[in-house]
Amino acid sequence: MQSYELNKTDVTRLKSALTGSDNQLAVILDEYHASEIAILFESLTKEDRQRIINLLPVEIASEIISEMHEEAHPEELLLQLHPDKRTEIVEELDYDDATDIISQLEEHEQKEILGDLSEDDASHIRNLLSYDEDTAGGLMNTEFIRIHLHLTKKDAIDEIIRQSEEIEEFYTIFVIDHNNIFQGIVSLKDIIKAKGNVQITELVKSDVAWVSPDTDQEEVARLISQYNITSIPVLDQQMRLLGRVTFDDVIDVLEDENTEDILKISGVSEDEELSGNWVEAVKSRLPWLIINLGTAFLASAVVRYFEPTIAKIAVLSAYMTIIAGMGGNAATQALAVTVRRISLYDLTDNQAYRTVLKEFTVGLINGAVTGLIVFIFALVFDNNPLLGVVIFLAMTGNLLIAGVTGAGIPLILKRVGIDPAIASSIIITTFTDVFGFLLLLGLASKLLL
């Protein structure tokens, strides 16, 4: 029983136990939950992981492997094991977990592992491998408790007990008819509470949310979250029950989607593994930086155009950095609020319009306030009120544009069906650079020369 986070002491203990005998190691391992060992694995070598998996009973070994984070590469650990041990573990895994892990392997490795399994297990997993991993089909588990609509209370309880020998965790009991057509759900509690030996048909709740195997995982998460349900049935076009997605899968989906959002908005490819090596990181980020370079040339073209002005009033280049930096940051603020809002809610056209209007106002005010500070600075340090006015106007105008583009561009992208998070800071800051320089240098050329 513990409510503490694993810490360095646990890692140190486990590592020192690894220098001892198998028996001593087993005593230490016994103190941890499988999901805790999965976390401790991140600090261990491949050899130590392998030794622990071989030492533990297959139920615990398979649970550790299923709990290992994708980035810790459980599939590599699986490949290192003796084929017999590997088969034992894969057969112990839930089909959906086995599929997730096996899907990360090369095709010939997949074939090898599936070839060692019973035909039944192999065909279940082969079937699940055929679904896109970002859909309900890719998330679903095909083991669940299902009972027949016309069972009586007593027979239903016997049937549930029988099926639960195989399926350890269940939250909802699915009800089907003779043709395996989904009829609804029933809770064990309601069956127990029912007076007399009633039929399930009198207890079934048919008005429930469901999804297709190709429903996007974000939509699955939204439905589970909206209806506060522990699992959602996955049905084919004939309304036959294919599987269920559970709340714990959805929690993982939410973490992943949020990682993707934060990466995309920062101009990092959504596929970059957080703990990946530098090769992956370069591949993921360099294309975005090259796009940024293209847009930066655009901003620098504006500066070039006004080169004669800068040559005469070199101090302008010091103010340019301020205008560009402030515009970029104000745009990032508006972008973050808008992208996050779009990802949580569907906005009507009217709400979208009012969002842009709001950011216009915010940009105007924030621009005027910070512009005023820079105006005073120009007055005091450069003793040049007209320069101050130019900077004040450029700052206000630039923050206004920052707000409108930071909110407007993701909203437009959403409308035309492009992921709004792609309007990353890289794209948005180009607008503020170009307009900021145009304003500052254009006004300076008119008013100061």
Next chain:
Amino acid sequence: MQSYELNKTDVTRLKSALTGSDNQLAVILDEYHASEIAILFESLTKEDRQRIINLLPVEIASEIISEMHEEAHPEELLLQLHPDKRTEIVEELDYDDATDIISQLEEHEQKEILGDLSEDDASHIRNLLSYDEDTAGGLMNTEFIRIHLHLTKKDAIDEIIRQSEEIEEFYTIFVIDHNNIFQGIVSLKDIIKAKGNVQITELVKSDVAWVSPDTDQEEVARLISQYNITSIPVLDQQMRLLGRVTFDDVIDVLEDENTEDILKISGVSEDEELSGNWVEAVKSRLPWLIINLGTAFLASAVVRYFEPTIAKIAVLSAYMTIIAGMGGNAATQALAVTVRRISLYDLTDNQAYRTVLKEFTVGLINGAVTGLIVFIFALVFDNNPLLGVVIFLAMTGNLLIAGVTGAGIPLILKRVGIDPAIASSIIITTFTDVFGFLLLLGLASKLLL
């Protein structure tokens, strides 16, 4: 039964039904789940929301109010209702939901609502109001199924059925002893499956995760996610059972925490409501922009120092914008990956060190590649190889610093106990501006003058 998203048609239908009689409206409303009506409410006026709440039975009305998003301000709707209706609804709400809503009101409004409740309900809610809303105490529900350790199977089932009259949804049955000391959990399935009239003490699972009322909500979410459990018990210092936090609360917490992360990293106060008005947005963002202005003056001081160089080679100012923009974006990339990684995993010192080393390498390579492109540009357009070399070196150096600070600063903040997301792009980009300009203008002064 539906798997579709609510869309504009639903809003239009409901709005047109609102022009008709109460009876017609009730027919339309009957087609929607309470959580769907809660979403449709976002498009309705205060008066229409009030009319619908008054029209519906109290069970559904209270469910709608509990499902309304915090930003749709269910507490304001509650205040508008007739006191009798309001009391009915509050008494129907789960204590944790009632507490969440009431906590948003002014103290005198809270008193008024609590004064109308039964003493029992009022004291439950008053107790929950005393916990910080970001802790297990603030999230927990105080209604749950608890049975005594020494009950027999038969008596336990009767007791569970009796308690479940009051508590509609339960996932786990908590087991306590005579002094209300928590002993563990048991599932209804295991009780049903047990052979003979055994005592609960033989079925109880005592090795389970639990939290204290002051455990931070992020830690609660982490535990529920790690152990894949539907609910977690909240215990006081004497191990007495105070309440439970359920998976659906955790899903909401994850959404909120992720909004906070994305806002903080973009330099927006975490308290800014996504759909808030411009006044709130200015209050939330202006302080960050003023901090940014302070750091921007720092960068511009570097530029000023090199003013004579710029006056002689004005084209440098065009390259300055490229170097600064690229540095800022590379830093944002490194920052996003690192902040997200810190928020999902605990990094050891060694992992932290290797992260910085990785970002050093990534910065070096990305800097060299993009630096080379700009070098070629300088060669072709400005016909100045030495200028190209200066820019190549400045770009490489700046992206290297961007990587090291983008990863290093949040890691250091985490070590000293400050929220790493506060190392927002606003702070990080100052480093790249200052160092980028120092490099570019310093090298230019040495090599080109």
